[in-house]
Amino acid sequence: MHDSCIGTYGVAALILSFLLRVGALASLAEPGLVAAALIAAHAGARAVLPLFMLALPRARQDGLAASAGTPPPSRAVIAAMLGLLVLALSLGVGAALLTALLLAAVLGFMAWLAMRQIGGQTGDVLGAVEQTSEIAILLAAAALL
Incomplete structure (x- = not known):
């Protein structure tokens, strides 16, 4: 991870990431749904990071994660709740709850x-x-909109 050069697996991951995003957005026919999905994705994905930082220890004592520190638990919970609120406003309550369950599975796997x-x-x-x-x-x- 100290090497900034990208290899074969990095290129494959970038291509897969791009194709998944384009495919998901292309399946949403209306521009309003695309906007809602993008808002939900950007806010929701960033809102879970403080919880993840709280749950896992740092692998190294130097680097970006170490210098960022550990967020206070109350602020991590507030960030997660704000992310859930944005999901609910963007996708609807039912879709937001299902998406939150999916996010919990993704976080657990990661x-x-x-x-x-x-x-x-x-x-x-x-x-x-x-x-x-x-x-x-x-x-x-x-899948849900």
């Missing part, structure tokens, strides 16, 4: 993977969590 592979979270892991959460929200919006 936490398991980060602990198994590198022993905690780093700035790169946080970026991956945000991107996978955003894709999951867009896919849920495409």
